[in-house]
Amino acid sequence: xxxxxxxxxxxxxxxxxxxxxxxxxxxxxxxxxxxxxxxxxxxxxxxxxxxxxxxxxxxxxxxxxxxxxxxxxxxxxxxxxxxxxxxxxxxxxxxxxxxxxxxxxxxxxxxxxxxxx
Amino acid sequence: xxxxxxxxxxxxxxxxxxxxxxxxxxxxxxxxxxxxxxxxxxxxxxxxxxxxxxxxxxxxxxxxxxxxxxxxxxxxxxxxxxxxxxxxxxxxxxxxxxxxxxxxxxxxxxxxxx
Numbered sequence: 001x002x003x004x005x006x007x008x009x010x011x012x013x014x015x016x017x018x019x020x021x022x023x024x025x026x027x028x029x030x031x032x033x034x035x036x037x038x039x040x041x042x043x044x045x046x047x048x049x050x051x052x053x054x055x056x057x058x059x060x061x062x063x064x065x066x067x068x069x070x071x072x073x074x075x076x077x078x079x080x081x082x083x084x085x086x087x088x089x090x091x092x093x094x095x096x097x098x099x100x101x102x103x104x105x106x107x108x109x110x111x112x113x114x115x116x117x
Numbered sequence: 118x119x120x121x122x123x124x125x126x127x128x129x130x131x132x133x134x135x136x137x138x139x140x141x142x143x144x145x146x147x148x149x150x151x152x153x154x155x156x157x158x159x160x161x162x163x164x165x166x167x168x169x170x171x172x173x174x175x176x177x178x179x180x181x182x183x184x185x186x187x188x189x190x191x192x193x194x195x196x197x198x199x200x201x202x203x204x205x206x207x208x209x210x211x212x213x214x215x216x217x218x219x220x221x222x223x224x225x226x227x228x229x230x231x
Contacts, residue, residue: 034218043205043223044161093160104149104209106219111160 002028004096006109013084014117021079021112023094029074030096034106035067038091050077084116120144121208123222131230136193138225140206143187147208147220150182152191155203155224164204165191196229203227 003026013019023033032051036044048069050056056069068080077096081088091113095106120143130136138152149168153161165180167173167189173180179192189208193200203224209217 043221045221046218049218091158104217105151105163105166108160108162113158 002026002096002101002107004030004094004107004109006092006094006112008112009110010113010115012115012117015085016083018080018082019084019114021081021092021094021114023077023079023096023109025075025096025107028096028101029098030077031074031098032096033071033077034095034097035069035077035079036093036095038093038111044093047079081114084114086116089114089116121206121220121222123204123206123225125223125225127226127228129228129230130196132196132198134196134229136196136200136227136229138191138193138204138206138227140189140191140222141187142189142206142208142220144208144210144220145187146210147187149209150180150189151207151209151219152178152180152189153205153207153221154200155205157203161205193227196227198229198231201227201229 005024007022035047038044047062048056048058050069050071052071052074058064071077091111093111094109097106122141152165154164155161167180167182177194181190203226205224206222207219
């Protein structure tokens with residue numbers, strides 16, 4: 001399957017700071033990327049859907065001004081958690097796909113563990 | 118509201134046994150179904166996808182879909198300790214585009230005992 005990377009794999013920051021997480025598709029052009037959040041012992045919750053060159057579509061209850069998503073190219077999407085607070089501590093996972101991908105499979109990145117102190 | 122329900126487990130089976138994981142979904146629009154395996158602290162990895170009623174086999178894994186009953190299952194034959202993980206069921210409303218979201222269940226924790 002295709003390879004999706006995330007950077008950083010983990011990050012610890014102070015409350016009130018902003019953190020940027022990158023998601024890259026390494027060997028295919030991703031027209032669509034998804035951002036998920038997973039709290040301990042919970043399932044993946046979709047935060048937003050991002051199409052290259054257009055604004056992200058956020059799920060209900062996800063603050064778009066707090067979680068800034070940019071999908072400026074077919075291989076890179078970024079999630080910026082602005083003014084992070086301890087309750088934002090979670091495992092953030094991106095996935096990528098495109099219209100050319102068989103069965104519309106979403107390829108998941110390895111995840112970024114965010115800890116806000 | 119679209120929901121995917123799974124028994125959270127834990128499900129414990131001895132090595133070599135068959136593990137049976139079940140999933141139900143509420144949205145009749147769902148067309149595509151996926152089983153993911155997630156090890157602790159890792160991201161999900163796709164095991165099987167299924168779109169048509171019936172069985173689909175891939176190695177030790179068999180997915181079963183019954184759209185009339187809105188039911189999806191995953192059977193793991195000859196379970197190995199390395200199969201111990203959380204198994205996530207996901208539903209997607211349409212199989213023809215890339216912009217369609219997956220709705221995940223909460224996952225079933227499987228433990229295979231040596």
